[in-house]
Amino acid sequence: MRGSSPAASGSAQRPNSIAEPTGRLGVLTPGLGAVATTFMAGVESIRRGLSQPIGSLTQMATIRLGKRTDNRSPLIKDFTPLASLEDIVFGAWDPIPDDALTAARKAGVLEEKHLGPVADMLSSIRPMPAVFDQKYVTRINGTNVKKGKTKRDLAEQLRQDIRDFKAQNKLDRAVMVWCASTEIFIQPGSHHATLEQFEKAMDRNDAAIAPSMLYAYAAIMEGIPFANGAPNLTVDTPALLQLANDRGVPVSGKDFKTGQTWMKTIVAPGIKARMLGLAGWYSTNILGNRDGEVLDDPASFKTKEESKLSVLHTILQPEQYPALYKDFSHVVRINYYPPRGDNKEGWDNIDIVGWMGYPMQIKINFLCRDSILAAPIVLDLALFMDFAHRAGMKGIQEWLSFYFKSPMAAPGLQPEHDLFIQQTKLKNTLRHLMGEDQITHLGLEYYA
Numbered sequence: 249m250r251g252s253s254p255a256a257s258g259s260a261q262r263p264n265s266i267a268e269p270t271g272r273l274g275v276l277t278p279g280l281g282a283v284a285t286t287f288m289a290g291v292e293s294i295r296r297g298l299s300q301p302i303g304s305l306t307q308m309a310t311i312r313l314g315k316r317t318d319n320r321s322p323l324i325k326d327f328t329p330l331a332s333l334e335d336i337v338f339g340a341w342d343p344i345p346d347d348a349l350t351a352a353r354k355a356g357v358l359e360e361k362h363l364g365p366v367a368d369m370l371s372s373i374r375p376m377p378a379v380f381d382q383k384y385v386t387r388i389n390g391t392n393v394k395k396g397k398t399k400r401d402l403a404e405q406l407r408q409d410i411r412d413f414k415a416q417n418k419l420d421r422a423v424m425v426w427c428a429s430t431e432i433f434i435q436p437g438s439h440h441a442t443l444e445q446f447e448k449a450m451d452r453n454d455a456a457i458a459p460s461m462l463y464a465y466a467a468i469m470e471g472i473p474f475a476n477g478a479p480n481l482t483v484d485t486p487a488l489l490q491l492a493n494d495r496g497v498p499v500s501g502k503d504f505k506t507g508q509t510w511m512k513t514i515v516a517p518g519i520k521a522r523m524l525g526l527a528g529w530y531s532t533n534i535l536g537n538r539d540g541e542v543l544d545d546p547a548s549f550k551t552k553e554e555s556k557l558s559v560l561h562t563i564l565q566p567e568q569y570p571a572l573y574k575d576f577s578h579v580v581r582i583n584y585y586p587p588r589g590d591n592k593e594g595w596d597n598i599d600i601v602g603w604m605g606y607p608m609q610i611k612i613n614f615l616c617r618d619s620i621l622a623a624p625i626v627l628d629l630a631l632f633m634d635f636a637h638r639a640g641m642k643g644i645q646e647w648l649s650f651y652f653k654s655p656m657a658a659p660g661l662q663p664e665h666d667l668f669i670q671q672t673k674l675k676n677t678l679r680h681l682m683g684e685d686q687i688t689h690l691g692l693e694y695y696a
């Protein structure tokens with residue numbers, strides 16, 4: 249065990265001892281599409297010394313400890329006891345029976361010169377039959393699907409899959425990261441209010457219980473952390489949050505913060521920091537991958553739209569700054585355009601207002617690669633969620649808001665969207681858990 253000794257004098261005490269990441273870590277993804285296969289291929293390529301883990305904080309970022317004059321800035325992975333990439337074992341579910349190599353080729357994110365050297369590993373990953381219902385993702389048609397009389401039966405089959413996967417691979421620990429399609433919009437309601445109501449709703453096959461909720465339920469029941477990379481409601485309900493707290497399991501979500509929203513959470517805090525006004529923000533995208541096709545369905549798009557729209561309002565706080573942000577118009581469009589594949593192009597037109605009301609415009613044209621941005625997020629979430637579990641953290645992991653478009657937060661609490669506050673929160677949480685001083689950036693001690 250690490251961390252049972254008191255921290256250096258003047259530092260906060262680490263709240264509990266943190267178990268070492270001994271043995272291997274299973275990373276299970278519902279969904280074996282563009283994001284999941286790009287993540288798996290990348291980890292294997294890094295393990296074989298063929299790529300660098302670019303975009304991953306757990307692998308590349310440092311963390312300052314103590315004063316600026318102390319010159320202590322270790323890599324996060326040397327500072328915190330994270331699982332090593334060598335110890336990761338992959339597993340997945342997908343209604344499409346393609347192995348990870350075939351799925352990666354179809355996704356068209358990575359070139360053959362990058363897939364070839366890891367083809368053996370990828371082709372060995374075959375998806376387990378999924379809990380899938382076209383009612384919730386209308387544009388996917390899959391055959392690799394579980395059968396069960398009730399939703400509860402299906403959840404129990406997922407639990408058995410998790411147990412079998414751990415036994416076959418001799419794993420002590422696993423995490424689950426949702427990398428499957430975006431489901432249709434579901435309002436939280438009475439079926440999600442308590443665990444009892446949730447379980448009854450599973451038993452009577454209620455439409456309010458979506459497949460993603462069954463994966464989350466199964467993960468928590470099996471004591472494995474669950475992170476939600478899509479905007480679906482999934483684990484963000486009182487019933488499943490209660491279950492996660494009762495069982496001591498960390499959960500996080502929702503919706504990986506990759507392209508346009510990532511830019512928004514960088515630019516909007518900058519506009520606000522200078523007290524410039526906003527008249528409107530128009531965002532549009534073209535993308536042609538399977539995710540784009542799924543989001544072409546208005547019901548799935550609504551889930552995504554809700555996730556994307558909340559960001560600006562929360563950052564700009566129009567109620568607090570009516571003169572600057574009252575009634576700004578915010579429009580988000582996603583257009584399915586097959587020729588682009590995974591290489592999305594996003595345009596933002598931002599109408600800002602300056603001194604004496606003079607209008608100005610900012611234009612952002614982002615030619616991004618969605619899954620290239622998402623893959624390191626999957627890796628970081630898997631490693632940090634496993635770390636959080638070993639550190640005795642449970643329920644919503646607000647410190648991982650950094651990775652999400654719609655960060656989950658306690659009921660009644662505004663989520664934090666500003667990327668740089670999120671980054672500070674993440675690093676301060678690591679310092680806190682490891683018994684180091686918080687960094688406040690006050691800095692007066694340097695001028696005493």
Ligand SMILES: NC(=O)c1ccc[n+]([C@@H]2O[C@H](COP(=O)([O-])OP(=O)(O)OC[C@H]3O[C@@H](n4cnc5c(N)ncnc54)[C@H](O)[C@@H]3O)[C@@H](O)[C@H]2O)c1
Nearest residue numbers: 279281282283342378427428429430478504506538539618
């Ligand atoms: N790439 C990004 O930048 C990004 C950013 C934020 C969120 N996301 C979300 O991540 C998810 C994955 O994106 P992608 O580009 O890999 O999509 P994708 O369409 O390539 O892959 C999704 C896979 O999930 C499978 N699937 C659907 N329902 C399932 C179920 N019930 N169980 C198991 N598998 C199921 C599909 O068959 C498909 O193979 C999407 O929800 C997307 O909105 C992606």
